[in-house]
Amino acid sequence: MGVLVSRDGIVRNVILGDATHLELPDIGRLRGGTGRFRGLRLIHTHLRGESLTQDDLNDLALLRLDLVAMIQADEEGNAGKVEIAHILPGKDGDPQIEPFRKVEARDIHNLHFDFEDEIRALESEFSRLTGKKAGETQKERALILSITPGATALSEITELVRAAGVEIAEVMPFSGGKIHPRTIVGQGRLQRVALAAMRRSADVAIFDIDLKPAQARAFEDMTGLKAIDRTQLILDIFAQRARSRDGKLQVELAQLKYSLPRLTEEDAGLSRLVGGIGGRGPGETVLEIGRRRARSRIRHLEKEIERLSRQRSVRRRRRVRQGMPVLSIIGYTNAGKSTLLNALTESKIDTADQMFVTLDPTSRRLRFPRQGEVIITDTVGFIRDLPPDLVNAFRATLEELSEADLLLHVVDASDPNVERKMDAVNRVLTDLELNTIPRLVVMNKADAVEASILEGLCSRNDAVPVSALKRAGLDKLISAAGNLIPWDSALGVFESSSL
Ligand SMILES: Nc1nc2c(ncn2[C@@H]2O[C@H](COP(=O)(O)OP(=O)(O)OP(=O)(O)O)[C@@H](O)[C@H]2O)c(=O)[nH]1
Ligand SMILES: [Mg+2]
Incomplete structure (x- = not known):
């Protein structure tokens, strides 16, 4: 038999099992125990002389018990040997420390273990080692x-x-x-x-x-x-980064679509997620709504995104009428796309050694020395296995790429996985049916690669080496791009649309 005892010494549950097994009540599913420990100790008997078992330690860990204690009982019902186990805190960077501490005594009268003192000492030890107090909610x-x-x-x-x-x-x-x-x-x-x-x-x-x-x-x-999971993580990053109205709507839509099948009961809400990763919506939106409201919000967002996308296409047509070719910078996230745009156009878009810094598309003008001006755009980066809900939600942003006259595929040449990442980008382009647009591969971060490796990469991929950071190779890039932009056909659109 076993008892679950709370810190104040009150018996909360009495559990009867058989000689080998004790079925614990469903406390594991009770959320809300915010402290490190659940404030319950399990004290139970073993009838066959066995020590604390793996199952006992499992309960200790999975149920976050203060401790688990075993008392051996003999055939007459007399209490024998006692064993206690509790969890020890781990130190960062030192995973080898024994996770449990065990205390034994010949019998209950020889047990020297002051529960109150021990649990208090334990909790303060946990706080000291992990730098976080029980129940504290700051950085996750x-x-x-x-x-x-x-x-x-x-x-x-x-x-x-x-x-x-x-x-x-x-x-x-x-x-x-x-x-x-x-x-x-x-x-x-x-x-x-x-x-x-x-x-x-x-x-x-x-x-x-x-x-x-x-x-x-x-x-x-x-x-x-x-x-x-991975998609929720990426969506969470996007939710934190979205600045434009368009971007916010698209991210919220993707989050809701991904969350919908994860909501169980009507209006049960995603409240379990609120206040941290996976529960952050872009802007003011909090993902604390039930299924029914989620569905109607999804319909509303879809309409709104569609409306904004129509507005944008009107603006774009106006731009095309001005006869300016469009050059779009694309590539894996963190490849240096924004740094390149900054270098080419003397801009100051945010850049950082971090994934998905850029979310919202930015357009600038860029003058080619001989042929004239183009619009150059920087946009959200790609990643392998881009979550489908995200691709769908960002379709509006990504579809703008279909208007590009030339895609500059920026590659981080210093990345050990450079070719795998290029493949991932090419796959996204194919999925979005953008693979028919002329493309120029730009081997960026040339300053950070060995010359022979860079040379091989460039010749295998027909690429131009640059260092956006050091502003090296930009003239050659401009001239290579200049040769690939169909200057006349951009003008052709101008002529036909003005009829
Ligand atoms: N060594 C070196 N680092 C570079 C070069 N170009 C960019 N970087 C660095 O690479 C990191 C990413 O640059 P970003 O321009 O933010 O990359 P991005 O492709 O716009 O990334 P996301 O917007 O996050 O997808 C930054 O730390 C840059 O300083 C380069 O030519 N050489
Ligand atoms: Mg960027």
Whole structure:
């Protein structure tokens, strides 16, 4: 038999099991225990002389118990040996510390363990080591659950989490086994996740893959952690970055569409997400609405986006009538697109060594020495496996690219995955049916690559080397682009549309 006892010594539950097994009540699913520990200890009997089991330690971690205690009982019902286990805090950068502390005594009368003192000391030790007090909600701390094999995937998810402004508590690689359909990492490893979350004060688990709604829910129920998948993470970054009206509407639409199947009951809302990653809407919008309202909001957003897109196309037609060719800078996120636009046009668009700094398209004029002026645009960066809801929502922005007379595909030549990222960009272009537009590959960050490697990259891809940062190679870029822009046909549009 077992009892769950609260801190003030009150027995909250009495549980009867059989000789081998105790079925705990469903406290794991009760959210809202905001403190580090749930303030409950489980004290139970073992009948066969066995020590604390793996199951006991699982309960300790997954249910965030203050401690678990085992008392051996003999056939006459006499109490024998006692064992207590509780979780020890982990220190950042030192995952090897033993996660549990065990205390034993020959019998209950020889147990020297002052529960109140111990739990108080434990909580302050946790706060000291993780720099976060129990129940405190400032910057979120995340466990990264890295499921996709390879160093590339790992650095991508780390960069994305950094871009979302979330602190990384620990990176947990799980790429070895296969993906478990329900729990993703497998039942056994959930204990490790829950333990790590407690010991590192993490409130959220971020996956580098996308989760099915049921998987996310099961994971959250079992660990008590908020689960955020790759698409939600990217959407969250976008939500934080969106500045223009258009951008905000598009991001909100994408978030709502992605969240809709994740809402369970009518008007249950996404309130569990509010106030942190995955729950941030762009601007003032908070994703705290139920299904019905989400659907009507989606319809409203779609209409509004459509209206703005029509307005833009009118403006564009006017621009085309002025006979200016359009040159669009595209490429993987963080390739240096905005830096290049700044270098070419003496502008001051935000740039940073971070993913998805640019969201809203920017247009500038650029004078070619012989042929005349063009419009040059910088736009949102691409990423591999761009979430479909995002592509759809950003269709309006991306479709503007179809008006381009030349695409400048900016590539970070210093990236070890340079060609894989080029492929990802080309795939997006094909998906958006933009692959028929003339394209010039720009090998950027030439200053940061070895000359021989750069040479190989450029000749294999018919590319022009530049350093946007050092403003090197820009003249050659202008002249190569000048040769590819169909100056006459831009003028042809001018003639026919003015009829
Ligand atoms: N070494 C070097 N760094 C560069 C060069 N061009 C850009 N960078 C750096 O690369 C980082 C990304 O530059 P951005 O211009 O913000 O890249 P972006 O493609 O606009 O990125 P997003 O808007 O986030 O998709 C910044 O830290 C730049 O300083 C270059 O030629 N050489
Ligand atoms: Mg940019």
